[in-house]
Amino acid sequence: MTVVKILSFIKSLDIVKSYVYSDGGLVVEAQGFSKEKAEELAAWIPGLARQAEERLRLEHPVIMVLKDPEQELLVYQENDEAVIAAPEKGAASPLLKAMAGEGPRCEVCHGDLSQAVIRCPRCGAKIPFTADKCPRCGYRIDYRRCPYCGTVITATGAKAGLPRFFRKVAESFLILDDNK
Ligand SMILES: [Zn+2]
Ligand SMILES: [Zn+2]
Secondary structure, eight states: OOHHHHHHHHHTOSSEEEEEEEETTEEEEEESSOHHHHHHHHHHHHHHHHHHHHHHOOOSSEEEEEEOSSSEEEEEEETTEEEEEEEOTTOHHHHHHHHTTOOOBOTTTOOBOTTOEEEOTTTOOEEETTOSBOTTTOOBOOOEEOTTTOOEEOTTSOBOOOOHHHHHHHHHHOOOOOOO
C-alpha cells in the first residue's frame, strides 16, 4: 500500500473528514484541520516515526495511533511521505486494518477487500468494507456485496451461508455503492 493509495481510500470515506498528507514534514494537502494544526501534525511525523522505529523496531511503512488531546489520529508513513487521518469516534479499527493492508479477500473471487467501500444501509455513510457495523450510526451490517464479483459476503469475505430465499431477502436490503 502506498501513501497515495491510502489517501485516496481515506478521501472516499464519509467517516474521515480530516486528513493531512505530508512529505518531509511539510503539508502537501490537508482537509478539515486549520492551517496551523495541519502544519503542526505534519511537522511531528518524521521525528515520531523515527522514535517509534527505534523503540519498537517497526518496519516501514510505519503505522501509528496517536492520542491527540482532541481525538484519535491514525498515521501511515512510508519514507518521507505520511498520511494522518482523524476518523470519527469508533471508526479507527477498520481503518487501521485497511491502512495495514490486512484486509480480507473475497472467498469467491479473492479480490482484496482492504480498501473497498460500502454504504451504510441506514444512514448512507460511506464506510470501510471491513466494518461490521457502521461507525457513524451503529447499524450492524451482516452482509454486503463483493465489489469485484457481486457475491453476497460478510465483512471477512466469507460467502453468506443463507438459504436462497433468505439470501434474496438480504440482498433486497443491501444498498450498494454505485458511485465508484
Ligand atoms: Zn468477490
Ligand atoms: Zn450508518
